[in-house]
Amino acid sequence: MTNVTCREVKLAEVMDNLLEGCQILDFNWTYLYLNEAAQGHNRRPNAELLGRRYQEMWPGVEQTEVYEHIRRCLEDRTPHAMENPFVFPDGGQGVFELRISPIPEGVFIMSVDVTQRKAAEARLAQSEERLRQAEKLESIGRLASGVAHDFNNILGVILGHVELAMDHIPEGVPGNQDLLEIRLAAQRSAALTKQLLAFARRQIIEPKIIDLNQAVEAMLQMLRRLLGEDIDLLWRPDSDLGAVMIDPSNVDQVLTNLCVNARDAITSHGRITVESQNVVFDSQYCQEHSEFKPGSYVMLAVSDDGCGMEKAVADRIFEPFFTTKEQGHGTGLGLATVYGIVRQNGGFIHVYSEPGRGTTFKIYFNRHLGEAVAPQPPAIPEVECRGLETLLVVEDEASILRVVKSSLERLGYHVLPAASPRDALDLARRYPGDIHLLFSDVVLPEMTGPELAKALHQIRPNLRKIFSSGYTANVIVHRGVVDPGVHFLQKPYSRRELGAKVRAVLDGPLET
Missing domain, CATH: 3.30.565.10 (Histidine kinase-like ATPase, C-terminal domain)
Structure with a gap:
């Protein structure tokens, strides 16, 4: 055996054991050599390809990018590299990195199967895009909930004063229709803010x-x-x-x-x-x-x-x-x-x-896995619920405090208004009579509504409590579900809703 023949044999043995696919085409596009890895990449037996022309074995290949690269390598004797997405005769798909190099016999094609890597990269890109989208929606949600909170406070003042005005301008009196239109517009706006809170995952839910x-x-x-x-x-x-x-x-x-x-x-x-x-x-x-x-x-x-x-x-x-x-x-x-x-x-x-x-x-x-229960529609009182009890109302927004005070007084209650937790604690100590219920905003200066309620419990242990807010603050709500034993009324609310909630809590059991 000559030195040249020996080198060729050793080279063939090396290529036969490579994980990369190795193929040789002569200048007539005829297959001269394929290793075992190339057989796997082609999904065809090597014996079926050897001695046959490339175009014969892959009909339509003349219209592809890989054909053009091989042609240029054969004619110009310049190497080329490319990524070749391939559809097999059985319909399967693969992606291969190709290195096409000139050799004395024609061209040498080395192929690396990167199908799995490309699929993993695509999944990673999709995950990153979904993460970016989720982060964007989360940011929009935080903005939306903040806007809804402030807007709900404003709507509460508008709805409250409209209802107070309608007490003096009943149906049939000039101006009543204008008030009805204002109330309808405010209610539509409240529906929009409710949708914003739903998007932001801050609406009250009862699963x-x-x-x-x-x-x-x-x-x-x-x-x-x-x-x-x-x-x-x-x-x-x-x-x-x-x-x-x-x-x-x-x-x-x-x-x-x-x-x-x-x-x-x-x-x-x-x-x-x-x-x-x-x-x-x-x-x-x-x-x-x-x-x-x-x-x-x-x-x-x-x-x-x-x-x-x-x-x-x-x-x-x-x-x-x-x-x-x-x-x-x-x-x-x-x-x-x-x-x-x-x-x-x-x-x-x-x-x-x-x-x-x-x-x-x-x-x-x-x-x-639990047993399903038939949903019951919420009961809506047909008339405004009234009472004579004394209520401590705590709200740091002066306009809201005034309208809540007036609305509750129209329902017959005696109202003690407080613009801060400090004022509320002072009133609770000084007021000589019974205070039956605390109606407090959740977010207050100095302390939260629940913290105020805890402090008031030391002074008035039999005080019932209702909290209110323009959105579901995490202080009393988790994932939209109100904590057990907590009574909550979301802004904006009508006088009828306010009266029904107050009456239900006053008539219900005292929270421990």
């Missing part, structure tokens, strides 16, 4: 174990009226659906907003499908789909056959006030509200949309 199928079925008639005759609403429930823990009113909000959004995406006649299903995600599935979390879930999906969305639109749909509708045809808060409600109730949401094909929203709530 209950419910049957999601029953909750949806109770809404179907109303939804069909809301959607109109041109929309076919289909309901496909899972017959053995698990229970979920959620505020029943939140189900109404989520389903209504999603169905209205779907209706608006349909130009004429169309179909909206609502379905429920038990779903289990294992850890392997969640590794491949990082937006999901392992566990047992109950899925609620709303699909439409409307116009669909581009990715740039879908990436922003949960932002407050973002809308693609014409001016005057939506606030841009519907989907933001859905997002906040789902997150506040411990769930997550996935959106799939194709332009011209429609959109599907899938919401996943944790499956609960």
Whole structure:
């Protein structure tokens, strides 16, 4: 054996054991050599390729970038490097890094399979994008909750004074209609701030174990009226659906907003499908789909056959006030509200949309093992609840303090107003009679409302307590759920709501 032949044999042995794919094509594009790794990359036996032309074995390759790189290397004798996404005859896909080098026989092609690395990089990029989106929505949520808090205080003053004015200007008297319009505008504004608080996950919720199928079925008639005759609403429930823990009113909000959004995406006649299903995600599935979390879930999906969305639109749909509708045809808060409600109730949401094909929203709530209870609508008093007890009202906003004092006095109560915790403690010590109830803002100078209540308990141990705020402060509320034994009234509220809450606490058991 000559030295040249010996070197060739040793070189072939080395290449046969490389993890990288090695291929040699001559100047006629004929396969002269492939190692075992190249066989794996090609997903074809080497014997099937050796002695055959490259174009013959890969029909259509002449239109690809890799063909152009090989041609230039054969003709110009210059090396090339590239990343080659490849679709195999069996439909599988791969990504390979190629090094194409000139050699005396023709070209030498070294391939490295980077399919798994590219998939991992894509998953990481998706996770980073979702994190950026979540951080952006969290920042917007903090801003929204702060705005809603201040705005709710202002609305409380407006609504309170309107109701006081309406006592002097009854129905039929000039000016009454103007007051009704002011009250209606303030109530609409309060509804907007409620949506902002829902997005920011700061609305008050009362989670209950419910049957999601029953909750949806109770809404179907109303939804069909809301959607109109041109929309076919289909309901496909899972017959053995698990229970979920959620505020029943939140189900109404989520389903209504999603169905209205779907209706608006349909130009004429169309179909909206609502379905429920038990779903289990294992850890392997969640590794491949990082937006999901392992566990047992109950899925609620709303699909439409409307116009669909581009990715740039879908990436922003949960932002407050973002809308693609014409001016005057939506606030841009519907989907933001859905997002906040789902997150506040411990769930997550996935959106799939194709332009011209429609959109599907899938919401996943944790499956609960407890027994579902039928939701009961809240009782609304038909008349204002009144009383004669003495109430200590603590509020550092002077305008709110005045309107609350006047409203409670109109209901018959004797009111002791205090603009600070120090004033409240002084009143509690000096007042000679009984004080039956503390009505206090949560956020106060010097100390919080609950801290004030604790200090007052040393002076007035039989004092009942109600706290109020423009949003759900973490002092008494955690994840939107009021702490046990705490009575809370969210601003803004009507005089009827105020009177009902005060009367219920006064007539209820004394908190220990």
